[in-house]
Amino acid sequence: MLGNRGVLVSTASTIVVLGLIALAIAMSPGADIVRERFFSWEHLKQSFLGTETSPSVVSAFLLNIRIFMTAEVIILVLALVIAVVRSIPGPVFFPLRAMAVAYTDLFRGIPLILVLYMIGFGVPGLGLKYFSSVADVTYGIVALVLVYSAYVAEVYRAGIDSVHESQVAAARSLGLSRWKSMRFVVLPQAIRRVIPPLLNDFIGLQKDTALVSVLGSIEAARAAQIYGAENFNYASYVVAAALFVLMTIPLARFTDHLIARDRRRREAGFAR
Amino acid sequence: MTAPSGGGILVEGVHKSFGDNHVLRGIDVKVDEHEVVCLIGASGSGKSTLLRCINLLEPVDSGRIVVGGEEITARRVDVDRVRRGIGIVFQAFNLFPHMTVLRNITLAPREALGIDKKAAEERAASLLERFGLSDKRDEYPDRLSGGQQQRVAIVRALAMRPSIMLLDEVTGALDPELVAEVLQVIRELAHEGMTMVIATHEMGFARDIASLVCFLDRGVVAEAGPPERIFTDPQEPRTRQFLQRIIAAGRL
C-alpha cells in the first residue's frame, strides 16, 4: 500500500503527466478542430441531454443497462445448465452432451453481429404470428444470450474440470447422488474459481449491448450516432464512450479485487 | 468360501482392469462382522482399487462382493444406498475445502439421509467431542493440521453411522508426529467392534490391530492369515521378500 508520501508523489506525477499530454494535444496542428468536433462543451451537453430531434444519449444508455442486466441473469443460468449437461457422464447422455458441444461450438464461432441479423431479421421474417408483437430489443437480448452463454458455459466448464475427481469420490462415497455431489461439492468450488474470468466476459457483454442497435433499438451508441449525423459533431460519441467506460470500471476493479484476493489466499496457503 | 457372519464382507473372484492394466486378478477376501482386516502389499499391488471396489467407486469387471448378505455388485443395486452403509477414508483426506468442519460432517447426513439440521449438528458435535475436535467445528479444513484433517474425515464418514469402515492408507500423507493421533482413533473404532478393512504401510499397527492380514501382490491375495503368522512366519517367498524390504526400510 502507498503511504501518505506515496499518495502525494503519485498524485503529483499523475497531474504532471496528464498536463504534459494535454499541452501536447493542445499545441499540435488541428487541435482546435479536434476540440470543436469531439469536445465542444455545447455539443457534449446537448447530446447528453438530447434535443428535439435527437434522443438523449444518457436516456438511451438506460436501455444498454437494461439489456445488460436482463441478458446477464439469463446467461448465468443458461450457461451453467449447458456446462453441467456437458459434464454428465455415461453413454445414455451422449445426445445431450453432443448437443451442448454443438451449441458452444456454433455460437462461439459465429460473429455476434450475424447472430443479431439472423435472429433480429430472420425470425420476424418468418411471419409467424406469435412473434409479431415481440420488440426489437428482445431479439437483441436473445442474440446476446445465445452467443455469450456459449462463452460463459466454457468458463464454467473449465471450473468444473478444475475440481479434482477425489472431491467427487469423497462426496459419492458418502452416499450423495451424482446431482447432489455436483450441487454441494463441485459447483461451489468451480464457480468460486471462475468468478474473475466470468466478470471479464461480462465486461465484454456490457460493451456489446451497443450492437443491438443494428436491429433498430435506440441505445446509447445509436443515439450518439443520430446526434452526430444531425449536427456534424462527434461529441455525442465521446459522451456515449464515457458512459460505457463508467459502467465497466466498477466491474473491472471488482475483478481485480477478486483476483488479488485469490492470490493473497493462495500465498497464505488458503485454498478456500 | 464360507459366508461371513452377519454384517461382514465377502469378496469373491474379483477382477478389475484399467485398460490393459489388469489390477485385480481374482481377489478373495472374507471379513467377519466386528473384524479388522489389514491389507498390506507394495504400492501398486491393488489395495486402493480393492477398497474402491468395495465402496462401488469402481465397478468390478467380474466376481462379486457381498456386504451384510446383499450382493452389492449385482445389477440394479442402488449404489448410493450401499455407500451410505460403508464409510471410506482416503489417504489425501479429501475434505471439502469450501465448507467448515461442521458442514463437512453434516452434509451427507442431511442430504443423503434426510436428517434435519439440528439433529445432524448434534450428531456431528458429539463425534467431534469424542475425538477432541470440538474447538475446530467452525474452522475450514485448510486451517487444520494433517492429523486433524484426517480425524475430521473419519468423523465425516462415521456421521453416516456406517456398519463398515474402509481406510486407505489414512496415515500415508501425514508427518510422522501426526500419525499416532490418527491411529489412536482407529484403535478406538476397532475396540468398539467396527468392521474395518484397512490398507496400511504401518506394519506395527497392522500387527496390533488386525485379526487377519492379507498380503496383496500384483492383484491377488498371495497370503492371508493372523498377524502373528504373517509377520513372524510367512509361508510365501513373496511375503517374506516384501517384509524384508519393509524391515530394511525401518518400518517394522
Ligand SMILES: Nc1ncnc2c1ncn2[C@@H]1O[C@H](COP(=O)(O)OP(=O)(O)O)[C@@H](O)[C@H]1O
Ligand atoms: N482410476 C485409475 N485409472 C487407471 N489406473 C488406475 C486407476 N486407479 C489405479 N490404477 C492403477 O492400478 C494399479 C493399482 O493401484 P492401487 O490400487 O492404487 O494400488 P495400491 O493402493 O496398492 O498402491 C496401479 O498400477 C495404478 O496405476
Ligand SMILES: [Mg+2]
Ligand atoms: Mg493405494
